[in-house]
Amino acid sequence: MNRMIRLGTAAAAVLLAHAPARAQQQGETAAFVVTIGTDTLAVEQFTRTRDRITGEVVSRSPTTVTRSYTAVLNPDASMQRLEVTTRRPGGPRPLTVSTLQFTADSVFSHVQRGDSAFDYRTGAPRAFPLMAYSHVFYEQAMIYARGLRADSVQLNGVTTGNPTSAPLAVRTIGADSMLLAAPAGPQRVATDARGRLLGLNGGRSTQKFLVTRVAAIDVDAFAAEFARRDAAHQGMGALSPRDSTLADFGGAHLAVDYGRPFKRGRVIFGDVVPWGEVWRTGANEATGFTTSRDLEIGGVAVPAGRYTLWTLPTPAGWKLIINRQTGQWGTEYDPAQDLARVDMQTRALDEPVEEFTILLEPQGQGGVLRLMWDEVEAFVPVVVK
Numbered sequence: 001m002n003r004m005i006r007l008g009t010a011a012a013a014v015l016l017a018h019a020p021a022r023a024q025q026q027g028e029t030a031a032f033v034v035t036i037g038t039d040t041l042a043v044e045q046f047t048r049t050r051d052r053i054t055g056e057v058v059s060r061s062p063t064t065v066t067r068s069y070t071a072v073l074n075p076d077a078s079m080q081r082l083e084v085t086t087r088r089p090g091g092p093r094p095l096t097v098s099t100l101q102f103t104a105d106s107v108f109s110h111v112q113r114g115d116s117a118f119d120y121r122t123g124a125p126r127a128f129p130l131m132a133y134s135h136v137f138y139e140q141a142m143i144y145a146r147g148l149r150a151d152s153v154q155l156n157g158v159t160t161g162n163p164t165s166a167p168l169a170v171r172t173i174g175a176d177s178m179l180l181a182a183p184a185g186p187q188r189v190a191t192d193a194r195g196r197l198l199g200l201n202g203g204r205s206t207q208k209f210l211v212t213r214v215a216a217i218d219v220d221a222f223a224a225e226f227a228r229r230d231a232a233h234q235g236m237g238a239l240s241p242r243d244s245t246l247a248d249f250g251g252a253h254l255a256v257d258y259g260r261p262f263k264r265g266r267v268i269f270g271d272v273v274p275w276g277e278v279w280r281t282g283a284n285e286a287t288g289f290t291t292s293r294d295l296e297i298g299g300v301a302v303p304a305g306r307y308t309l310w311t312l313p314t315p316a317g318w319k320l321i322i323n324r325q326t327g328q329w330g331t332e333y334d335p336a337q338d339l340a341r342v343d344m345q346t347r348a349l350d351e352p353v354e355e356f357t358i359l360l361e362p363q364g365q366g367g368v369l370r371l372m373w374d375e376v377e378a379f380v381p382v383v384v385k
Contacts, residue, residue, distance in 0.1 A: 027049035029046070029216065030045075030213055031044060031045045031214050031215065031216055034133055034209050034210070035212070036207075036210070036264055037263065038264050040060075041060060041236070042133035044133070044134055044135065045216065045217055045219045048136075052070065053073065053140065055136055060226040061238065063088070063230050064223065064229075064230050064235070065088055066086070066087055066089060067086050067132070068084070069134075073140070076144065078102070078126070078128075081101055082100045082160070083099045083100075084096075084161075086161075095113070096111060096113045098111045099111075100129065100158065105125045106123050107124050107158045107165075109160075109161075111161050120163040122164070123165070124165040128144075128156070129157070129159075129160055130157040131160050139197040141155055142180070142189065145178070146193075151172055152171045153170045154168075155169065166182075167181070168181070169181035176190060177191060180200075184205040184207040185331070186205060188200070188204070197211065199213060203271070239261065240262075240282070240283030241260055242257070242258070242259055242260075242285075243258060243260050245360050247361070249365070249366060250365045250367075250384030251293060251384060252295065253292040253293075254291050254292075254295075255290045258283075258287040259280075259287070262356075263352060263355075263373070263374055267374075270315070275315055276313075277312070278310050278311070278321065279311050280310060281309050282330065284330055285328075285329055285330055286332070287310070288308055289309045290305070290307075294384075296366075297320070297340075298320065298380045299342075301385070302339065307322050307339065308323045308328070309323070318343075321341050321342075322338070322340050322342065323337050324337045343380075346376060346378045346379075347377050349377050352374050353375075356372070357370075358370070365383065366381060366382045366383040367381075368381055369382055
């Protein structure tokens with residue numbers, strides 16, 4: 001593969017056409033391409049034999065890193081041991097080396113980070129690794145679940161380099177599909193009869209990734225190209241960088257703190273953001289809103305204080321939801337904490353907005369709260385009392 005690497009949704013076809021021949025050990029070699037919209041986010045190449053998995057994943061958000069791994073498997077396809085080395089392409093030494101030992105009810109981890117070492121135990125039966133942008137261990141969990149011949153299997157996911165675990169459920173839908181209930185949310189997976197991952201649709205999860213299985217890829221070429229873009233200040237950066245908008249009008253100080261996802265060639269409303277469902281109005285942590293004085297938003301009284309903002313988009317119109325709970329993740333919406341639901345006006349934009357944007361615009365003795373993304377703007381008047 002040469003410098004004409006394409007980094008979009010056509011990547012799978014390009015990789016299949018240009019992937020070099022590689023020496024094969026006895027076993028199965030395959031690869032995954034992870035995309036979000038028109039951008040390729042990560043690629044992964046692995047070889048699985050009867051008792052182990054070796055491979056490497058290179059990802060580009062927020063900066064390019066590679067993770068090389070070797071996993072030892074038990075006869076029933078569960079995990080026995082995993083070693084992961086994380087480094088920057090061309091870096092003089094690893095960023096971290098993590099070793100995980102899996103037992104019946106726990107995972108024992110040793111993490112070497114620079115000159116520091118950490119050891120900890122995580123109580124987690126039936127555990128499988130959660131490694132950033134890697135999907136081979138999700139596949140291994142599905143192969144394990146298929147072997148149990150149960151409709152639904154409850155597992156645990158253990159984050160490499162972090163003493164945490166999270167529920168990981170695998171449900172068999174049919175001979176060719178499974179549902180993976182991972183920390184990011186539900187993900188529909190096309191599989192073969194063994195449970196091998198053929199394609200994954202994370203559209204209903206918070207990550208929104210699509211994963212495609214291909215025969216082989218040149219991980220080194222991707223790592224070099226991603227690193228070159230980083231060095232040229234053309235890297236991907238954070239998928240949804242945190243930002244804030246501030247305004248002073250009518251003697252009030254207002255602030256909004258929110259995550260800013262990108263369009264990336266996708267249809268946003270009605271697809272990435274489903275119609276008729278409460279949306280976090282941004283990404284990652286819930287969108288925060290602070291006012292130093294009492295307000296009326298869309299005619300509804302809002303006392304001075306801190307809130308979170310949510311929205312309910314529908315084809316017929318939008319509602320702004322002002323919620324009393326603060327500091328939560330953006331999937332933790334509690335309707336019992338609602339202060340008010342306010343009708344918003346909408347209009348079509350002349351040009352699509354690539355990065356989700358919230359504005360507070362002074363107007364008279366008050367102002368306007370505006371939300372803009374893709375081809376839609378939703379707005380509501382704000383009056384200082």
